[in-house]
Structure formats: structure tokens, C-alpha cells
Amino acid sequence: MADWAGYLGLMLDGALVTAKLTVLGCALALPAAFLAGLGRLSRHSTVRALSVAYIEFFRGTSIFVQLFWAYFVLPLIGVTLTPLQAGVLALGLNVGAYGAEVVRAAVQSIGREQHEACIALNLTRWQSLRHVLLPQAAVVMVPTFCNNAIELLKATSVVSLISLSDLTFQAQVVRSQTGSTALPFLTVLVIYFAYASLISAGMKALERRMTRGLDGLRT
């Protein structure tokens, strides 16, 4: 028990890796979600087909399988990734696919009259998306993106299985070195829960900020 401080340090290192993975994964998932989500609404059938293929592929197979594929199979075709890169790639693309459906649903949920008003004002498709549709759709997306970010946080635990020393991995290290099981796993559970609460508090604040001035506009 004397070394407990040392083991705690180990876990905090792991917590840092988990935070890094979550942030980088979200940074990849967000553009992927917008690209694929808006791609599904594109006029060009090729773009639509590509987006649907991406979304269905990543939603249809397990994150676990995608991670193993990125880590073990990609090197065979000449792309060698570090565990961190493989983790960020798999997590970001996986959650991005779920996010794409959120983006699509949010843009489609904007009332017909807004689309018609854009046409009446002779805005180009890009202008109407940029200035009229997305600002309204973004507010609708935030709560679901919050859930997606928490899903991503939880999914990061899987990277411990491709030998990345995240929080879960460190808990296993501590378990095998000290033989104590309850303490490391409880600590880890509490840290994950704290992260999840942090994300959800941050997203709530963001949502409040974004809806400021929109009162009365939504029905």
C-alpha cells in the first residue's frame, strides 16, 4: 500500500492518454460527421453513394473490429499506424458515422419555409447552407453530439486492447502488479464518470450559449 501514490500517478498518466484520445477522436469525428452528413444530402449521386457507404460500413461493424482492422490489417497493405493513430482513426471515423446521421436529421428538420425562403432570396446552395440552415441546425445537433462524445469517451477504453496505455490499461497494470482489484477499477470508473459529467456540463453550457437570442424563434 506504500506505493499507492506511485500507482495513482500511473493511473493519472492513463487518464491523460484517455483525454487525449477523446479530444483527438472528437476532432476527427466532427468534420467526418459534417462531410458525410451533408454528403448524404448532396445533389450528386456519387457523393451520396459514397457517404451512405461510409456511414453504413462504420455503423454496421463493431468499433472493436474496426480498431483491430486498423491496427493489424492496415500494416499489411503498407500503412503502419502507432496505436494512438489507429485508435484516433477508428474512434473518429466510427463516431463520425453516427454523427453524420445527426447532421442529416438536423438539417432535414429545418422547416420547409426556410428552404423556400432561401430560394426566394436567390441564395446559392452554399450560401443558404452556410447562413440559413446550418446556424439553425447546429442548435438541434448539440444535445445528440453530447451523447456521441460520451460514447466516444467510453469507446476509448477499447484501445487498451491494442496495447495503448490508457486508463483501462493502467488499471490492468496496477491489478497485475498489486493483486488488488477493487481499488484500481473503482478509481477508473470514477474518473471515467467525472469525464462524462464534464463533457455533459460543457455541452449544456454550449447549448445555452447557442440558443441565446433564439428564444421565441423555435416553436
Place this chain on the structure above:
Amino acid sequence: MEWDWEFVREIMPMLLDGLRITLLATLLGSILAAAAGLGFALLRRSKNRAVTRITGFVVEFIRGTPLLVQLYFLFYVLPELGLLLSPLTAGVVGLGLHYATYTSEVFRAGIDNTPRGQWEAAKACNLTPYQTWRHVILPQAIPPMIPALANYFVAMFKETPLLSAITVIELMSEARGVANSNYRYLEPMTMVGVLFLCISLIAVPALHLLERRFRPPR
């Protein structure tokens, strides 16, 4: 590295064996998730404040932490407390409880959607609370929830590979075993992906069918 069909044919029986365990875990996990989810939803509606609060916190906690860590917890910590679970049991309990926190929200929404008049009618007929739930509320609340529940069961199916981390020999661990002993990762990993994709692709039209079947009458 070349794709080798001969090797694929060789490993298929093992992978299908693993798939059987995967499906079994999903099925048992779904049953537990549905039952426990209903339990959570009912507890959250309890009149006793303490019960509501504690259930709410437990649900939030389980939903805010990764399934993998929960599985480790069940598999490594419970034996110390004298409760030894087989890997598959621990896996099913973990999956079931984790997804029960999601299904409890579905149940809650479904129960809240039952019109007030139904509660009042049950009271007017002098039904006991048990009779009200059993014969009036649940039969009306559950059918519209079925598509949403099925959605979570499909999601659960995609999380079953995590069970390989607690030594359940399911699809993923069969594939890893084969890959490690033959030192060929391309075919086993890809076939696991293909099998998952196949079942998910079957599940999508099945879900649409369920949605049409249980759409509330207008």
C-alpha cells in the same frame, strides 16, 4: 499480402462457432437488458424520493462509464467478494446491465406517453397498482417501444467483441486465436468484419419491418 480463400475456408467453422456464442450472449443480454431496464424505469417512478435518486445515480453512473471496465469489474472484483461468475455469465450480466440503462429511458418515455385518461380509468375501476401496470399500462406502452428496444439490441450485438477481453470464446477471440497461431491477420479480422456487417445488414430491414408493424395507429 495476398488474400487466401483456402485459409478462409479452413477457419470458417471456427469463426461460425464463435458467432454462435456471440449470438447467444446477445440474446441473453437482450433479455436481461429488457427486464432490468423495465425494473430501473419502474424504480425511477417510485414515490420514495431516496429510491428515485439512488436509481437515477446508478443509471447515470453505469451509462457514463465504459462497458469494458464494467466487465473487468464483474470478472475480477466480484470473485474477491465471493461471487464467482463464469466468463459468459459475467459478460451477459455486464452487457445486460449496461444496456438496461439505455432501455430504461425507452421504457420511461413509453410509459410517460400513455394517456392520462388510462391511469384515471384504472383508478376509477378500482384496480390495484399491480393490476393497473399489468393489464392497462404496460400492454399499451410496450408495443410502440419495440423498434427502439431492437435498436439497442443491435447496438449490443456490436459490443459483444468486448467479451473476448474477459476470456469468453466468441467470434472475436476465435479470430484472434486463429490469427495468432497462423500469423495471418488479414483474413480472420476481415471475415469478422464481414460477418458483423452481414448480420447488421439483415438487422436493418428487420428493424424497418418492426417499425412498420408497431407504428401507432393514427
